Amino acid sequence: MSLLRTLPLLACVAVLAACAGKPVRDAGPADRLVSPAATPEVAIVPVPGAQTADTAPASPAPAPSPVVADTGTGQTAAPTDAEDDFAALYGGPAPGAPAESGAGGNARSSYDPWEKYNRKVHHFNMVVDRAVARPIATAYVNVVPRFARTGVTNFFSNLRSPLTLVNQLLQGHPDDAWDTLGRFLMNSTFGIGGLFDPASKAMVPRRSEDFGQTLGAWGWRGSRYVELPFFGPRTVRDVFGMAGDIPLSPVRTIESDKVRIGLQGLQLVDMRVQLMAVDALRDTAVDEYALTRDAWLQRRNYQIEKDLRGARQRDDEEQPTIPVDAMPMPDWGN
Numbered sequence: 001m002s003l004l005r006t007l008p009l010l011a012c013v014a015v016l017a018a019c020a021g022k023p024v025r026d027a028g029p030a031d032r033l034v035s036p037a038a039t040p041e042v043a044i045v046p047v048p049g050a051q052t053a054d055t056a057p058a059s060p061a062p063a064p065s066p067v068v069a070d071t072g073t074g075q076t077a078a079p080t081d082a083e084d085d086f087a088a089l090y091g092g093p094a095p096g097a098p099a100e101s102g103a104g105g106n107a108r109s110s111y112d113p114w115e116k117y118n119r120k121v122h123h124f125n126m127v128v129d130r131a132v133a134r135p136i137a138t139a140y141v142n143v144v145p146r147f148a149r150t151g152v153t154n155f156f157s158n159l160r161s162p163l164t165l166v167n168q169l170l171q172g173h174p175d176d177a178w179d180t181l182g183r184f185l186m187n188s189t190f191g192i193g194g195l196f197d198p199a200s201k202a203m204v205p206r207r208s209e210d211f212g213q214t215l216g217a218w219g220w221r222g223s224r225y226v227e228l229p230f231f232g233p234r235t236v237r238d239v240f241g242m243a244g245d246i247p248l249s250p251v252r253t254i255e256s257d258k259v260r261i262g263l264q265g266l267q268l269v270d271m272r273v274q275l276m277a278v279d280a281l282r283d284t285a286v287d288e289y290a291l292t293r294d295a296w297l298q299r300r301n302y303q304i305e306k307d308l309r310g311a312r313q314r315d316d317e318e319q320p321t322i323p324v325d326a327m328p329m330p331d332w333g334n
Contacts, residue, residue: 111224112293118227122289125232129272134279137272151195152270158187158194160208160323163248167209171217171307179205209307212241216304225293231322233296242324249325267326296321 112118141149161184168177183199183206190198200206215237216223223235234242246252251267254260285291 111222113224114226118225118293119289121227121229122292124229125227126288128230133268133272134276137269137276140269141273141276149270149273152266153274154187154191154197155194156267156270157197157206157208158184158191159250161187162250163245164207164209166248167211167214168207170211170214171209173307176205176207180207210238210241211244212238212300213303213307214244215241217307221304225297227293230327231324233292233321235297235300238300245324249323251325264326268322271322271326 144152161180165177165180165184168174168180183204186199186202186204187194187197190196212235220237223237226234226236226239228234228239251260251263254263282288282291
């Protein structure tokens with residue numbers, strides 16, 4: 001009778017072990033294990049190209065189709081002539097053009113359909129730079145003491161304050177314009193015409209704005225890259241911005257040609273000295289043109305994005321391009 005009473009209990013234990021997916025000892029030899037017979041079967045959906053231990057390889061997977069931009073129909077249309085003309089003036093890529101991925105996986109940030117022309121101009125600029133500008137800048141650094149070079153940099157940075165102030169007002173940043181005005185007055189008086197920089201010691205922020213950035217803040221975001229002879233990297237937007245910077249240049253208001261051209265030449269040398277820090281990187285670059293273009297556009301886009309956000313952080317970096325008032329040009333105002 002005791003054996004009959006224990007049989008139901010043993011049966012329950014066996015069922016619970018089977019449901020738990022654990023092996024159950026067979027009634028045969030004590031050391032032999034078998035898989036539970038009550039384990040439910042799971043339906044497996046075959047994946048193309050996948051294999052399992054108990055099944056033969058499935059049929060070969062079809063070749064992946066090329067990735068296309070999602071336009072609702074799965075197709076990407078080439079830009080029309082009108083779209084390309086629109087992009088040429090207002091930036092790019094063209095509205096119907098597919099985005100290209102860069103090294104960082106981001107969408108294409110350098111719209112450069114004029115690359116063939118730009119490379120020729122860049123080569124010309126580099127010949128002039130290596131033959132004239134770099135040797136003069138090197139001699140300037142070797143001859144002029146550091147404190148004197150710092151004074152020259154402070155002087156021209158202070159001269160840009162009226163241009164920065166006007167563009168800050170045009171961008172709708174009156175607080176930044178007030179800081180720039182205070183900085184200009186402090187450096188022009190206590191700093192002896194801007195040769196010294198007491199405003200920085202007083203923690204007055206230094207910022208740099210131009211009309212090209214203002215056009216970007218007004219909505220002209222992306223723009224086609226173009227390199228100009230002597231002036232270097234620009235975009236179509238910044239070329240238009242140069243026309244707005246010329247009337248606000250204090251240097252160009254000087255009537256004496258000798259004084260004006262002398263200051264412009266000194267400003268060019270000072271600007272070239274500031275760029276000497278990246279000479280080693282440019283000389284060893286695999287594609288120096290692409291490095292210059294992409295680095296300049298990234299910084300330019302950062303400046304415009306900062307203006308759009310209304311960021312009030314300090315901007316101690318100088319402009320990476322030659323200011324329009326540094327080039328000896330005809331005085332169109334007279």
